Amino acid sequence: MSSGEAGEKPNQVKVELDRVIQGTRDMMATYVAWGNEIKFGANYNMMYGDIIEFLNFRLETAESCLLLIEQDRIADALGLCRAMLENYLLFKLLCRGDKFFQLQTLETFKPAEVKARLLKQQEELAAKHANGEDLACLYVEMYPRRSKHLMYVFKGLRDQTNPNFFIPYHYFLHFQEFRPEAMRLKDEDYFDYTAPDPGVVASQKTYRLETTYRYQHYLSYDALLQCLEINDLMSKAERHRINAHYTFLGTFLHPTDDAAKSLHINANHRSGRPAIGKGQEYTNTAKLLASLYVAHLVAGMLNEVAGLLEKAPSEHVADAGTSNLRTVVGEVEQSVEYFWFIENDAPLYDRFNYAVNWATDEDLQMYGDYSKIPSDRVKFTQHVYSHFAASLRDWSNPRVGIYKSPLD
Incomplete structure (x- = not known):
């Protein structure tokens, strides 16, 4: 194992x-x-304005996170970052989700019959593609989130007059149409001025089932990951990182014992006396961690909206005007790459840690230096806070070499 300097570098962390x-x-x-x-074209499309409006409120949440960090409310800021992360996943689909799926239920079929139906559908579809037919359906496979369901994956919704313009399926049919109150609340259980009409109650029940289906398969956390995978917007390794960050941030959103306490100075001290939070302050490392989450999430969403307008047909967006935005976002992204979020490569510390524990002498000789170890060889560490704290220290190893803190 490597050896390092104990404790924080408080002044450097604060800077x-x-x-x-x-x-x-x-x-x-x-x-x-x-x-x-931004210079919109002669044929303005409301979709772009709606997606920008969606982002505006996410950035309001980001500003709230920064204010909480400055007020030393780190657990609350991290809880809000969990909500921002989920919105970021949805935002990627709103901007680039050009594929969607539909399910075929085979619950009454026996397992062998389900397999036979799948093989038949795949063979028929492959034959049509081989014959050069331009099909909306791209492929069919078993739905990974529920047994005895076939999943048909289709091309995105295209404008018949302009095939270069697509409407993200999540924007058109899912996000804007979702009503959580319709899914969870029955009108007949709450006050109204008139008795509910039986026909209205029946139609509301149908709509409630449709809304629940939409949430379960397109808008829940697991559903978002499935849709990102279908749209090639998430690799397997990125999925692991998303799950780790989502789980870590979720400990501050839900009642999890010791989650907030662990981020404090003298975290093991318990006073047992009434207080607002904990008597000891949050560590500077915890504050920096929260700020890095906000920075990565904001940068990611700004990159998405910039890409959306850059790819828009000229009749909708004549000039995206993203040059300055791209420059500023790129500079910030580059400066926070030492925190391994979702899409950035493994930071130097993770390569160093991998080299110490897993790389052979032959590996180090082949790569020449631990910093040259390919990112895809390095696994993400699920213990987010302790691993991040370690990455802020200087480390050395006689076999691997020296790692210098990014704060230096």
């Missing part, structure tokens, strides 16, 4: 915390100013 927060606010200010740079 870095201020820098990351300022960088995030710079990105958001650039985004607001970007509104004057």
Whole structure:
């Protein structure tokens, strides 16, 4: 194992915390100013405005996170980051989700019959593709989230007059149409001025079932991951990282013992006396971690919206005007790459840690230096906070070499 310096580097962490927060606010200010740079085309499409409006409220949440961090409310900020992460996954689909699926239920079939139906459908579809037929259906396979269901994956919704323009399926049929109250609340259980009409009650029941289906298969967390995978917007390794971050951040959103306590100075101290939170302050490392989550999430969403307008047909967006936005976001992204989020490569510390524990001498000789170890060889560490804290220290290993803290 490697050896390192114990404890935080409080002054350096505080300087870095201020820098990351300022960088995030710079990105958001650039985004607001970007509104004057966009030149929409003669045929304005409301979809772009609706998606920008969606992002506006996510950035309000990001600003709330920064304010909470500055007020030393780190657990609450991390809980809000969990909500932002889920919205970020949805936002990727709103901007780039050009494939969708439909299910065929075979619950009354025997397992052998289900397999036979799948093989027959796959063979028929493959034959049609081989004959050059332009089919909306791309492929069919078993639905991984429920047995005895076939999943047919289709091309996205295209404009018949302009095949270069597609409407993301989540925007068109799922997100805007979803009503959580219709899924969870029955009108007959709540006050109304008149007795419910039986016909209305029956139609509401049907709509409730449809809404529940939409949530379970397209908008829940697991459903979002499935849709991202179908749209090639998430690799297997990225899925593991998403799950780790989602689970870690969720411990601050749900009642989880010791989640918030573990982020404090003298975390094991228990006073047992009434207080607002814990008497000891949060560590500077915890504050920096929260700020890095916000920075990565904001950068990711701004990249998505920039890409959406850049790819828009000229009749809808004459000039996306994203040059300055891309520059500012890129600079911040590059400066926070030492925190391994979802889409960035393994940071130097993770390569160093991998080299110490897994790389052979032959590996190190082949790559020349631990920093050259390919990112896809390095597994993500699920213990987010302790691993991040370790990455802020200096480490050395006689076989691998020296790792310097990004704070230096």
